[in-house]
Amino acid sequence: MAAAGGSRDSGGVLDPSIADHYRSGYERSRLFPGGRPTLEFVRSLELLGRLLPAPPARVLDVGGGPGTYAVPLAEGGYQVHLVDPLPLHVRQAEEAGSFTASVGDARRLDQDGESQDAVVLFGPLYHLTSADDRRLALAEAHRVLRPGGRLMAMAISRCASMLDGLYRDWLDDPVFRAIVDRDLAEGQHRNPDPAGRPEFFTTAYFHTAAGLAGEVGRSGFSDVEVYGVEGPGWPLSREWADSRRHEQILFAARAVETDPSVIGFSHHFIAAATRG
Numbered sequence: 001m002a003a004a005g006g007s008r009d010s011g012g013v014l015d016p017s018i019a020d021h022y023r024s025g026y027e028r029s030r031l032f033p034g035g036r037p038t039l040e041f042v043r044s045l046e047l048l049g050r051l052l053p054a055p056p057a058r059v060l061d062v063g064g065g066p067g068t069y070a071v072p073l074a075e076g077g078y079q080v081h082l083v084d085p086l087p088l089h090v091r092q093a094e095e096a097g098s099f100t101a102s103v104g105d106a107r108r109l110d111q112d113g114e115s116q117d118a119v120v121l122f123g124p125l126y127h128l129t130s131a132d133d134r135r136l137a138l139a140e141a142h143r144v145l146r147p148g149g150r151l152m153a154m155a156i157s158r159c160a161s162m163l164d165g166l167y168r169d170w171l172d173d174p175v176f177r178a179i180v181d182r183d184l185a186e187g188q189h190r191n192p193d194p195a196g197r198p199e200f201f202t203t204a205y206f207h208t209a210a211g212l213a214g215e216v217g218r219s220g221f222s223d224v225e226v227y228g229v230e231g232p233g234w235p236l237s238r239e240w241a242d243s244r245r246h247e248q249i250l251f252a253a254r255a256v257e258t259d260p261s262v263i264g265f266s267h268h269f270i271a272a273a274t275r276g
């Protein structure tokens with residue numbers, strides 16, 4: 001477990017570059033620019049609504065950040081507890097909704113075995129850059145789930161930075177091109193200039209859809225299915241701002257959500273699986 005050298009902000013859990021990235025508290029508004037929900041949020045919530053057990057199931061939201069999904073899940077009747085290593089996020093979450101929250105690490109959960117109906121793991125799998133650490137996080141999710149419980153685990157697509165760079169005209173920038181080259185080759189995303197270029201994101205691991213399915217399956221889960229979250233419309237943020245375009249963009253995302261030939265066009269994947 002890579003705790004040595006981790007940030008003090010997160011009790012040594014997070015790499016300092018990751019803790020620095022979230023220090024401003026921007027994560028609270030990331031998915032609601034101008035107060036409007038993004039395609040990522042709308043589709044992720046749609047998939048949660050379709051694939052989680054029905055409320056009032058017990059949901060453990062691990063890496064839940066400032067409560068982005070815990071808020072609507074709790075409002076929908078779920079019994080939610082949120083876990084995140086950043087005290088700032090836990091405080092923001094506690095302010096945001098009617099659910100409980102605590103500081104913790106996906107690799108070492110405090111919850112009892114077989115105590116949860118569902119685990120939402122939206123964050124740890126892309127911020128844990130070593131395969132051993134992701135294995136620990138998945139093993140912990142498996143341990144706390146009851147038999148038949150559901151895992152929903154988010155990952156970032158291996159192609160995300162290449163597509164982002166293409167659509168935003170960043171691929172001519174040698175710094176960004178080197179980031180993309182490494183992402184495509186090995187999935188290890190690093191930002192060499194986090195202060196100057198925070199939009200290049202922070203330390204992360206980017207999955208292929210097959211790689212994500214393999215990691216979840218090897219952790220003892222069954223019925224593993226990987227969904228593309230945003231679909232091919234994710235670069236259309238200007239069009240998404242016009243609510244008349246929502247139906248078309250959502251139609252495209254749903255139409256190819258599990259199609260292996262285009263799934264990598266989504267910025268994010270969600271793996272849904274069952275604890276046998």
Ligand SMILES: C[S@@+](CC[C@H](N)C(=O)[O-])C[C@H]1O[C@@H](n2cnc3c(N)ncnc32)[C@H](O)[C@@H]1O
Binds near residue numbers: 031069085106123
């Ligand atoms: C981009 S935010 C995602 C927040 C929210 N779950 C969402 O999907 O919008 C990633 C979150 O993962 C959390 N995280 C990173 N490593 C973690 C770990 N080892 N255990 C638990 N959470 C972790 C971070 O602190 C951060 O809050």
